[in-house]
Amino acid sequence: xxxxxxxxxxxxxxxxxxxxxxxxxxxxxxxxxxxxxxxxxxxxxxxxxxxxxxxxxxxxxxxxxxxxxxxxxxxxxxxxxxxxxxxxxxxxxxxxxxxxxxxxxxxxxxxxxxxxxxxxxxxxxxxxxxxxxxxxxxxxxxxxxxxxxxxxxxxxxxxxxxxxxxxxxxxxxxxxxxxxxxxxxxxxxxxxxxxxxxxxxxxxxxxxxxxxxxxxxxxxxxxxxxxxxxxxxxxxxxxxxxxxxxxxxxxxxxxxxxxxxxxxxxxxxxxxxxxxxxxxxxxxxxxxxxxxxxxxxxxxxxxxxxxxxxxxxxxxxxxxxxxxxxxxxxxxxxxxxxxxxxxxxxxxxxxx
Amino acid sequence: xxxxxxxxxxxxxxxxxxxxxxxxxxxxxxxxxxxxxxxxxxxxxxxxxxxxxxxxxxxxxxxxxxxxxxxxxxxxxxxxxxxxxxxxxxxxxxxxxxxxxxxxxxxxxxxxxxxxxxxxxxxxxxxxxxxxxxxxxxxxxxxxxxxxxxxxxxxxxxxxxxxxxxxxxxxxxxxxxxxxxxxxxxxxxxxxxxxxxxxxxxxxxxxxxxxxxxxxxxxxxxxxxxxxxxxxxxxxxxxxxxxxxxxxxxxxxxxxxxxxxxxxxxxxxxxxxxxxxxxxxxxxxxxxxxxxxxxxxxxxxxxxxxxxxxxxxxxxxxxxxxxxxxxxxxxxxxxxxxxxxxxxxxxxxxxx
DNA sequence: CCGGGTTGGTTAATCGTTTAGCCAACCGTG
DNA sequence: CACGGTTGGCTAAACGATTAACCAACCCGG
Numbered sequence: 001x002x003x004x005x006x007x008x009x010x011x012x013x014x015x016x017x018x019x020x021x022x023x024x025x026x027x028x029x030x031x032x033x034x035x036x037x038x039x040x041x042x043x044x045x046x047x048x049x050x051x052x053x054x055x056x057x058x059x060x061x062x063x064x065x066x067x068x069x070x071x072x073x074x075x076x077x078x079x080x081x082x083x084x085x086x087x088x089x090x091x092x093x094x095x096x097x098x099x100x101x102x103x104x105x106x107x108x109x110x111x112x113x114x115x116x117x118x119x120x121x122x123x124x125x126x127x128x129x130x131x132x133x134x135x136x137x138x139x140x141x142x143x144x145x146x147x148x149x150x151x152x153x154x155x156x157x158x159x160x161x162x163x164x165x166x167x168x169x170x171x172x173x174x175x176x177x178x179x180x181x182x183x184x185x186x187x188x189x190x191x192x193x194x195x196x197x198x199x200x201x202x203x204x205x206x207x208x209x210x211x212x213x214x215x216x217x218x219x220x221x222x223x224x225x226x227x228x229x230x231x232x233x234x235x236x237x238x239x240x241x242x243x244x245x246x247x248x249x250x251x252x253x254x255x256x257x258x259x260x261x262x263x264x265x266x267x268x269x270x271x272x273x274x275x276x277x278x279x280x281x282x283x284x285x286x287x288x289x290x291x292x293x294x295x296x297x298x299x300x301x302x303x304x305x306x307x308x309x310x311x312x313x314x315x316x317x318x319x320x321x322x323x324x325x326x327x328x329x330x331x332x333x334x335x336x337x338x339x340x341x342x343x344x345x346x347x348x349x350x351x352x
Numbered sequence: 353x354x355x356x357x358x359x360x361x362x363x364x365x366x367x368x369x370x371x372x373x374x375x376x377x378x379x380x381x382x383x384x385x386x387x388x389x390x391x392x393x394x395x396x397x398x399x400x401x402x403x404x405x406x407x408x409x410x411x412x413x414x415x416x417x418x419x420x421x422x423x424x425x426x427x428x429x430x431x432x433x434x435x436x437x438x439x440x441x442x443x444x445x446x447x448x449x450x451x452x453x454x455x456x457x458x459x460x461x462x463x464x465x466x467x468x469x470x471x472x473x474x475x476x477x478x479x480x481x482x483x484x485x486x487x488x489x490x491x492x493x494x495x496x497x498x499x500x501x502x503x504x505x506x507x508x509x510x511x512x513x514x515x516x517x518x519x520x521x522x523x524x525x526x527x528x529x530x531x532x533x534x535x536x537x538x539x540x541x542x543x544x545x546x547x548x549x550x551x552x553x554x555x556x557x558x559x560x561x562x563x564x565x566x567x568x569x570x571x572x573x574x575x576x577x578x579x580x581x582x583x584x585x586x587x588x589x590x591x592x593x594x595x596x597x598x599x600x601x602x603x604x605x606x607x608x609x610x611x612x613x614x615x616x617x618x619x620x621x622x623x624x625x626x627x628x629x630x631x632x633x634x635x636x637x638x639x640x641x642x643x644x645x646x647x648x649x650x651x652x653x654x655x656x657x658x659x660x661x662x663x664x665x666x667x668x669x670x671x672x673x674x675x676x677x678x679x680x681x682x683x684x685x686x687x688x689x690x691x692x693x694x695x696x697x698x699x700x701x702x703x704x
Numbered sequence: 705c706c707g708g709g710t711t712g713g714t715t716a717a718t719c720g721t722t723t724a725g726c727c728a729a730c731c732g733t734g
Numbered sequence: 735c736a737c738g739g740t741t742g743g744c745t746a747a748a749c750g751a752t753t754a755a756c757c758a759a760c761c762c763g764g
Contacts, residue, residue, distance in 0.1 A: 051471050059405070075430060076433070098452045294611075307427070
């Protein structure tokens, strides 16, 4: 197989030096090259199908045009896919490529993975969690520009991009209130996450705004069993919903911590003979489309803006590499809006 | 910020030449270096925290220790995540990293993406589809070792890794037969894919093996409307199932082309007052966990071995790079088994 | 004491780019 | 004609590794 053609092949073909080729092809400012030579170089490059060697260029320029995407979990949800996609497309638009690694939450694996990234001279790293939580950044990333994705750090100096959980919870509950609901239950898991806190805060904010008193008995927190399963699964949602719906004064609507828990609420409602949305309105969170459209009627929910988060994180990272002294101001962080996705599970409450 | 430390820093610290450092650190065979010097080099490298510069090494060795993962769609299903994860972990085990790009089915985007990959001197490319289909490989990949993932090519010379759809369909239907079903309906979409063909073939094979005559009226093929939506969605599955279940002699079990269509079957069953699995058994395909566990009772299905496919594809790619002349024998391809995932939607047929 | 083998390293070229600095030719002026 | 300023392009030194080729020193037998 013929050796890949390089800049010196182009130089030879055009009858100039490699320096000239480089100058022409990179349109170096302040370098004056004659029209005719320019033409010859362009043409030669074109004919030979020249493409620069990124490794060589990276070596010379001390930048690989590559960023590392470190995530704790890639496979379990489509969330990861959307974040990656957002990041990848935003990166590609800037001529950057994503180098992907997964840590599975394993510290040792994380260490070696990051080492591999650094060896390849990544220009920066996106450190992503698959649900909004607080992480501790590995020390080896100290010298590399880093942005947290769907995660926060204890260290305020490192920028993060997260969803605005409060606004999201607020949006969900306001949707219910707009339809006339006033007794709104919440089903939630018990693990304390920024997501949990934020969404509950949004719930209270929407209630307060509508002048509805906060009733703690309407908040059903349930722990996943067995203990080591993912919190916030269907089963947990089922139990929480069942508890609320069998209480003496049952709510007319349910705000579920996530779509999977909402699927559990559907099951509880079916068991109790409550039709959705006629007798019970349900709203979820996450917009996991597979879930929302597998249940019937299709689940209204609030979307986590994963694609946008990925894209935004790349933007933040780029900003970081341009201004080396990372100013830990609030402008380096981003809270992204969670829009409502209305489907068919919310209606007006039944008239009494 | 201190310049990254390189091989010459180590050399200086150990009081030797860079050549010696390289020899020691790479354990070059046939090169004899004294024990003491070895020690000094190791120690110096350790203390300085030396890590080789992958770009420089790649440039010299003409190989980047990096492989490109080109996929048409990353975000819509967790399938992509599993394939990527499998590929990533298998790659990492060999010291390789994945460079990820998404084409969104856009030919122009695909062209530029692949160009970016080639510029970075990827050692090979995994070309992945998100559902089993036939693709045409871009010409620019001609000179690069390539393996198809969940896809086949018209060109027999390019190796592929795909699920064994026939065995999968066979497995699903045999599960129903084992429970005593003899009237087994199939719901399927109308687009002609390897997946569709294979699963139907597996269906007939299982039937034949059990001595059950093939009845075409039990195969409900339905087209998605509006036309441009994804084939095989919930709605399509609903319509197909409804048709079968309202026929005069309705089947006691349904084999659905995928889990989403199975979710549609659940809805049809609910409407017709048929309980699952008491009056109707349902089995899906794909093992989309979010779907399988969002419906009630949890859906039994057949798993597409995406993780394994990703891992296997990396192995094939590695084999390819080691033996440059790609022998298009069948051993360069792989058909991976689709195991049964039994949940709660299959039981014995009701006694008449 | 000489010649040849072994041991333990070093020198320098190379991978494919970029870019600072140099230089030759040319042009118009005083 | 000497001279400064432009124009257009070349030379050569990086970037950080690997590796073929070379070499100095030592040892040992004859």
